[in-house]
Amino acid sequence: MADLHVQAPAKINLHLEVLGLRPDGFHELAMVMQSLELADELALSARADGLLHLVCDQPSLPTDGSNLILRAAEALRHRVQQPELGADLALVKRIPVGAGLAGGSSDAAATLLGLNQLWDLALADDDLHALAEELGSDVPFCLAGGIQLCFGRGERLEPFSSAACPNWTVLLIKDPTASVSTPWAYGRCRELRSDFYLEREVDFEERRQSLRQGPLLAALAGQRPLPPLRNDLQAVVEPEQASVRQGLALLRQAEGALGVAMSGSGPSLYALFADPAAAEAARAQLAGALQAEGFESWCCRCSSMGVRLDRDAA
Ligand code: C5P
Secondary structure, three states: OOOEEEEEEEEEEEEEEEEEEOOOOOEEEEEEEEEEEEEEEEEEEEEOOOOEEEEEOOOOOOOOOOOHHHHHHHHHHHHOOOOOOEEEEEEEOOOOOOOOOOHHHHHHHHHHHHHHHHOOOOOOHHHHHHHHHHHOOOHHHHHHOOEEEEEOOOOEEEOOOOOOOOOOEEEEEEOOOOOOOHHHHHHHHHHHHHHHOEOOHHHHHHHHHHHHOOHHHHHHOOOOOOOOOEEHHHHHHHHHOHHHHHHHHHHHOOOOOOEEEEOOOOOOEEEEEOOHHHHHHHHHHHHHHHHHOOOEEEEEEEEOOOOEEOOOOO
16 A cells, blocks of 8 residues: 555646747747646555666656656655665556656656655745756656646746636547657757747747737636637648648547646647547547547646645545
């Protein structure tokens, strides 16, 4: 029986704009990220022998030191200078892997939250955020969750005032045989688009301000219909991935879809619907075509929460 359970939600990008290249080699981004109810579950138990041991219900996932969960655990005990802390970690994987849904990043964020509690470290949110940032660009968002503007390389979070979490339901699809490497997608973006990259902070800030004051945020505040969704990596990945082209074409046929886009660096794709019934109806409408083209699909609501302790499961 585990001592603690943590829910680790997936995210989608409602907006992903590549602004330019930073001196550290990462891309400067302007994004809107949204948590989903689809979540992995991490069970944690303390162990007295100082070992960190990870198991996962999906045998294809590495459970050695390359897994972000173990890297997060190592980073945490290094931060508090207590190498004797040990834990058993068991992951139930529900978020598709290599999909642009931040599954690995959310698992890392869940590890930080869970071990901070399990080991009674009492690290403040700022300390956890700093560790999260070192582990990956999306990990800070996964800790905070809900809906956020994300700037910098993705780690600079800015909640917005009108940010009631949208009540949308998402139809997610992914070809289980396809995956996209995030470094590849950004590298390809650089090859194709770096002539158009902005360079000056003042220009980055102007783009951030356009996002803050633009039609997407107005739509999220209920002031207008949803504009077309923007993901700059979609144009990079689409020509290389047949499943992305096919999936987008399918989702665009869905009745009642408010918007359709790729999430992150893909290849998962999503359509937004006003309510669960509309999303399920679209899934039923597309069921034959999704099956014929080999897509897996999920319907889930947007969530206002990031990683969280699951008190009922313990
Ligand atoms: O931070 P994370 O580990 O998710 O990044 C994976 C890779 O994606 C980076 O090594 C980099 O190649 C690319 N990346 C980027 N700009 C970002 C985020 C990621 O170029 N803002």
